[in-house]
Amino acid sequence: MIETIGEQTAQGPKSSPRIIGLLTSGGDCAGLNAVIRAVVTRAIEGYGWRVFGIHQGTMGLLRRPIEFEELDLRVSGAGNLRSAGTILGTTNKGNPFAFPMPDGTRLDRSAEVIAAIHELGIDALIGIGGDGSHAILRRLAQQGGLNFVGIPKTIDNDIGVTETSVGYDTAVMVATEALDRLQPTAASHDRVMILEVMGRDAGHIALAAGIAGGADVILIPEIPYEMDKVAAHIGRLRNRGRNFALVVVAEAVPNLTGQSVWQRQTGGATTYGGIGHILGTVIADLTGAETRVTVLGHVQRGGQPTWNDRLIASAFGVRAVDLVAEGRFDRMVAWQNRRVIDVPLSEAVQAPSRVDREGVLIRTARGLGISFGDI
8 A cells, every 4th residue: 555645745656556445525516427537537547546436425434334336437438527416425414523423422433434444445545525525534534544635626616725626617607597597587577686596605606606697786705795785786776777686695694683594404404595585575675676586505516517617527536546646645636727736635624715805706796886785
């Protein structure tokens, strides 16, 4: 097995690994299967390695027998470029360092995950996930002396150090298409249409889709808003002869008292959701306009990946395997300045990447007359 561990830049590993472990972790998104396709193709065709796909993220490593399958070149078909979801399955719960038990307690089961990886004879692990998944996988790698390379995926695009992540482009396209469909019905009925999009820690989807889809108001968690200013902006549109307005809001935007809006799911978990309906009621009260609210939710995660997500996924998958061949671990592949690079995982998971309030997209939106509810 490879003996080089950590943020090294060695010329190459001491011995070529024979088995690559591959898993997807966290929420699903478009483009995951394209990453899997790229990793398998590069590993087998480029290096003659074997690839073990682990089912349901770290959950597959906690189950006995271990849930995995060997992936062969049948995965390399072009169909996986186009398909949504992940053929390996994934999980966004069950942190192995604080695994929820039936009696309500939390148990550290990290040793079981590490033991499973060693039992499978995995020489290096490639994980496709968001910032939370990467933080967990990195901790497992450090604890167990594992060789790990990360690939960023998140529709929220909030992983540090990379300009884009797998799944983001498709999510923005879905949100943009929703605005394209809402605009004519808004104009037909003299309505204010509110579109609530995902964005757990950052407003990247709302901002990008709002600009591309011609929104009049964009509300994101990075910019505090006031509803009277939102209402005043909608009033100005009416005074200019416009009979409708489009509002995009990220799910993490707080309510009027500054509190996050949560929904309780089956099993007791809580997720963001509901701010759109709150804003719809307030806008109707302040403007007298008829309002309708659309919550995209998981629609943003599904569907065929865009060409750009397919391209990014393919480039990331190939580069991750090459990093393993070079013996460079504790790294994450990233996209910067139209090229694939690799960065220390410690930098990628240090803090989420939020919208730059002085950045080019904010300036562009303001230049187009879009309101953020702050002025």
